[in-house]
Amino acid sequence: MAGRRDTRSVVVTGIGVVAPGGVGTKPFWELLTAGRTATRRISLFDPAQFRSRVAAECDFDPVAAGLGRRQIRAWDRTAQFAVVAATEALADSGVRDGLDPGRTGVMAGTACGMTISLDQEYAVVSDEGRKWLVDAEHGVPYLYDYFLPSSMATELAWLAGAEGPVGVVSTGCTSGIDVVAHAADLIRDGEADVMLAGASDAAISPITVACFDAIKATTPRNDEPESAARPFDRTRNGFALGEGSAFFVLEEGEHARRRGAHIYAEIAGYAARCNAFSMTGLRDDGKELASAITGALDRAKLDPADIDYVNAHGSATKQNDRHETAAFKHSLGQHAYTTPVSSIKSMIGHSLGAICALEIAACALTIEHSVIPPTANLHEPDPECDLDYVPLVAREQRVDVALSVASGFGGFQSAIVLTKAGANT
Structure with a gap:
């Protein structure tokens, strides 16, 4: 096993992105290199009661992104982001036709899971918070899926036809690094040749904003949303919440080179x-x-x-x-x-x-x-x-x-x- 880790390299051959400022890797990169900001007043709900009322939201139309109405109804926004980003990554890599299901895996990262749907559905089953004993009769059939972050990894495994290792990494704000590294180690250890790996979070909701308000971690610069996030600046006073997803196709190096894949980078x-x-x-x-x-x-x-x-x-x-x-x-x-x-x-x-x-x-x-x-x-x-x-x-x-x-x-x-x-x- 140790010998395999020393000799098996891991490379990135596909990238897919859903981010504030644009859906897709190209608009994401254009926004970053132009130095544009995507922060604005929160529009996903009325933030008037909160200390911090700015965030970087994704202008995401699930129909335009290729999702069917049944998928939109069943999947939380976090899972929708993940599927759209993963679909782009798979297409970008060109790996799909030659995938061996048993040698293909999925690792999904998230800090908050299906926050928006849980928030909304709790309001329904509790009659807008008035009932301590909630009425499950009014819950949607997908409520259990919202409760389990692993449901996102399941959808991605079905998308990729992955029958190898599949799992979830949730280590808060480091999840996106940790999940890619774990997927890379599975390839180095010989458990898979291809891994679909990345992270997704869509947590701009009242409960999330309240959590960060409580510890004053987010910026209260509500009158200047475009310049609210100021890392390393003397006037910085907290972060602006965001949402989005990025997924990658990771491959064992020789596997990628044999099929002539474009390689972005090596992990x-x-x-x-x-x-x-x-x-x-x-x-x-x-x-x-x-x-x-x-x-x-x-x-x-x-x-x-x-x-x-x-x-x-x-x-x-x-x-x-x-x-x-x-x-x-x-x-x-x-x-x-x-x-x-x-x-x-x-x-x-x-x-x-x-x-x-x-x-x-x-x-x-x-x-x-x-x-x-x-x-x-x-x-x-x-x-x-x-x-x-x-x-x-x-x-x-x-x-x-x-x-x-x-x-x-x-x-x-x-x-x-x-x-x-x-x-x-």
Whole structure:
């Protein structure tokens, strides 16, 4: 098993995206490289009673995206996003005709599961919250599916015809990294040749907004929604919620090359840590995240000086941005000061479990196109955040090695390294 892990590489051959600002990988990349923001006043429900009333919503028409009316009725918005993104990834990879069902698997990541449908259906069965003993007679037949995040993985397995390993990863805001890394390990371990892997969250709902209002993690900059998310800026005051999905076709390297597949990038290394410190707090020294970065580089057999770009967690909370800056300095040393770093949450918000998958998509496209997305809204850099955060405007630069990192509530810290195919051999 260990020998297989050393010799079996894992590459990305398909990408599919549903994101604020556009459905599909092309509009997603166009928005990022233009430095446009998709944050606005929440329109999915009336947010008037809440402290934070801005978010990055997807302009998503499920019919236009190819879903049938029965699917729309049965699936929560999170599952709809996942199926549409996964369908694009499969088509982009061109792998579908030659799939061996027994050697194909699915891993789906999510932080919140089917939040919107659960929220709406609870209102129905409780008579708008008036009844403590709810009336199940008024629940839809799909209520149990909404309760189980694994129902999304099931739909994706049916979509791909996958009869190999299928599962769910839910580690909060690091889910999108962790799920891709787990899928890659299944390929390295010889359990599958092809994995459909990614994450989806559509959690812009009253209960979610209330949760983040309670801990004051989201921005109250309601009068300026377009510039509300300001990672690494002196005036930052919290993140803007987002929603979306990104899925990938991962293949064993030789499997992809034999069929002449286009390869976006290789999944070269990954590591995760937990700070065992606080549900929502972070130590300023960033040592747990730094340890994850070092572990990911070690697994990729790369040195800190090999990193060409860092896709930051960049949530725009005071403590996260300080924590990350310290982590980059601890793990990359002097190279941290000359390495471009940016946060796409400044443009598409923080879509919880899905955001890291979207950030992996951004890293793969950065390697593909030699363009680094900017950090939008960064007009007044915080003196405590003194690295090169690529403010406002995208930068043309060759990137052979990209690092993407994440911090999640509960103390989760994850790092993943993507390389241009063959760059680390």
